[in-house]
Amino acid sequence: MAALRHSGMRPLILAGKRLSAPSAAAPRLSLTQSITRPFSVSSSKMSSSFYPGEPEAPELKTGIPGPKSQEHIAKLDKVFDTRSLNMLADYTQSFGNYFVDPDGNKLLDVYAQIASIPLGYNNPALKKAAQSPEMIDAIINRPALGNFPSHNWAEILETGILKVAPKGLDQVFTAMAGSDANETAYKAAFMWRRMKDRGGPTVEFTEEEMQSSMNNQTPGASQLSIMSFKAAFHGRLFGSLSTTRSKPIHKLDIPAFDWPQATFPLLKYPLEEHAEENAKAEADSIAEVEDLIKNYHVPPCAVIVEPIQSEGGDNHASPAFFRKLREVTAKHNVLLIVDEVQTGVGATGKFWAHDHWDLPSPPDMVTFSKKAQTAGYYFGNPELRPNKPYRQFNTWMGDPARCLLFRAIIDEVQRLDLVANTAKVGDYLYGKLEALAQKYPEEFKNLRGKNRGTFIAFDNPNRDQFIAKVKKLGVNIGGSGANAVRLRPMLIFEKQHADILLETLEKAVTSA
Numbered sequence: 001m002a003a004l005r006h007s008g009m010r011p012l013i014l015a016g017k018r019l020s021a022p023s024a025a026a027p028r029l030s031l032t033q034s035i036t037r038p039f040s041v042s043s044s045k046m047s048s049s050f051y052p053g054e055p056e057a058p059e060l061k062t063g064i065p066g067p068k069s070q071e072h073i074a075k076l077d078k079v080f081d082t083r084s085l086n087m088l089a090d091y092t093q094s095f096g097n098y099f100v101d102p103d104g105n106k107l108l109d110v111y112a113q114i115a116s117i118p119l120g121y122n123n124p125a126l127k128k129a130a131q132s133p134e135m136i137d138a139i140i141n142r143p144a145l146g147n148f149p150s151h152n153w154a155e156i157l158e159t160g161i162l163k164v165a166p167k168g169l170d171q172v173f174t175a176m177a178g179s180d181a182n183e184t185a186y187k188a189a190f191m192w193r194r195m196k197d198r199g200g201p202t203v204e205f206t207e208e209e210m211q212s213s214m215n216n217q218t219p220g221a222s223q224l225s226i227m228s229f230k231a232a233f234h235g236r237l238f239g240s241l242s243t244t245r246s247k248p249i250h251k252l253d254i255p256a257f258d259w260p261q262a263t264f265p266l267l268k269y270p271l272e273e274h275a276e277e278n279a280k281a282e283a284d285s286i287a288e289v290e291d292l293i294k295n296y297h298v299p300p301c302a303v304i305v306e307p308i309q310s311e312g313g314d315n316h317a318s319p320a321f322f323r324k325l326r327e328v329t330a331k332h333n334v335l336l337i338v339d340e341v342q343t344g345v346g347a348t349g350k351f352w353a354h355d356h357w358d359l360p361s362p363p364d365m366v367t368f369s370k371k372a373q374t375a376g377y378y379f380g381n382p383e384l385r386p387n388k389p390y391r392q393f394n395t396w397m398g399d400p401a402r403c404l405l406f407r408a409i410i411d412e413v414q415r416l417d418l419v420a421n422t423a424k425v426g427d428y429l430y431g432k433l434e435a436l437a438q439k440y441p442e443e444f445k446n447l448r449g450k451n452r453g454t455f456i457a458f459d460n461p462n463r464d465q466f467i468a469k470v471k472k473l474g475v476n477i478g479g480s481g482a483n484a485v486r487l488r489p490m491l492i493f494e495k496q497h498a499d500i501l502l503e504t505l506e507k508a509v510t511s512a
């Protein structure tokens with residue numbers, strides 16, 4: 001009931017008013033048109049130029065939660081823990097970049113279900129895919145994929161997930177969530193390393209290994225670990241949680257593995273003014289990684305890293321840092337897992353954030369979920385398939401229905417050139433935020449995410465109050481880490497949405 005307790009429950013002065021008055025209708029594009037869109041759209045007072053029917057601006061009719069939401073929340077709280085509830089949605093009324101609640105409040109959504117909506121609410125192309133005979137078949141005949149995949153499973157993968165596979169990685173293990181993707185990648189890493197240590201895929205397990213595995217023991221020298229970075233977030237299942245280092249509340253009371261953590265370079269902003277210090281922070285971090293690889297008492301067989309530490313506060317590092325990380329892991333025969341659960345699928349202005357790095361050789365595994373609406377890990381080395389069946393296995397091993405949805409998402413992203421759109425809108429937004437940061441340096445600190453699409457963040461000293469204020473002005477926005485305000489708009493976020501966001505951010509700073 002926290003949401004109720006914290007709300008003022010008073011009708012807003014803004015009620016019924018638009019932040020920006022509606023004006024000329026945007027050019028509307030039908031789903032079947034093929035598109036080459038110029039970036040520039042002249043007015044901020046227009047709805048989506050990708051999909052017709054989006055609201056033109058936020059509209060607030062009541063406080064949040066309003067009376068109808070309060071009723072639903074009270075009912076929900078009797079059967080479901082509502083203490084983490086942010087606000088209630090009416091998904092039947094939400095559209096495009098706009099999130100609508102049961103009281104008819106329309107908010108521009110730049111948080112997008114914790115960065116997991118690629119193409120907006122009630123996207124017509126996805127609705128169409130959801131109603132296809134193929135989708136209906138996949139939903140009502142959900143297979144146990146490892147045992148009984150459908151005749152067209154290879155085709156679904158090749159025309160979907162694998163169509164956007166990161167360079168050098170041509171196979172996938174599908175999973176159900178980001179944490180699951182990471183955990184299964186860790187298992188693949190352990191099995192790969194032990195297979196190598198034993199002398200190859202055909203060397204059998206010893207009797208001692210088999211016995212001790214049943215007693216939850218691993219014979220001395222074969223204890224291995226996964227290295228992660230301080231402030232990292234890789235999920236909340238048992239294995240993934242041991243690599244998560246973001247907040248105690250995520251980890252308290254849960255048994256964890258004795259695995260190493262290296263310091264993620266904490267860059268200072270603006271980058272141009274701290275080049276030397278930042279280069280040193282990155283070099284120190286790489287040296288620590290190498291030291292832990294060589295000396296940690298439970299040796300790592302893999303290092304996992306986020307391209308931008310997301311839940312941990314939007315911490316960036318340079319492409320040179322990641323190239324060095326690739327080099328040092330390869331040098332010591334340690335796998336590199338890049339966790340693209342939050343950064344993947346276009347938000348940084350490239351399909352995969354690690355495409356920004358120009359790596360000397362691809363990561364060994366890349367995990368994904370969120371905007372893909374499915375999950376899994378990509379890999380290229382055939383040795384990362386365990387040497388025997390049933391070593392990496394569960395009932396569902398993913399979900400073909402969700403993979404079909406990802407295929408439809410990929411088709412739309414390509415048809416509308418949405419990664420390029422995100423890069424351009426991101427550059428525009430970043431430039432305008434730079435100007436705001438100059439005007440209000442205390443409120444927009446450590447602006448970061450230049451040339452990383454709309455994956456932008458800044459620190460605010462009163463972050464939680466700031467976010468609450470922005471919401472009251474009609475924009476749903478998220479935070480990360482201790483002080484960061486993180487922007488995670490969808491790939492259909494355009495210049496006119498950026499203008500509304502910017503106007504709102506400034507209003508939040510200047511209004512009482």
Ligand SMILES: Cc1ncc(COP(=O)(O)O)c(C=O)c1O
Nearest residue numbers: 177178179233234235310341342
């Ligand atoms: C980088 C990263 N990895 C893994 C996860 C865990 O994904 P899920 O919540 O789907 O298990 C998240 C979730 O926020 C994430 O941001």
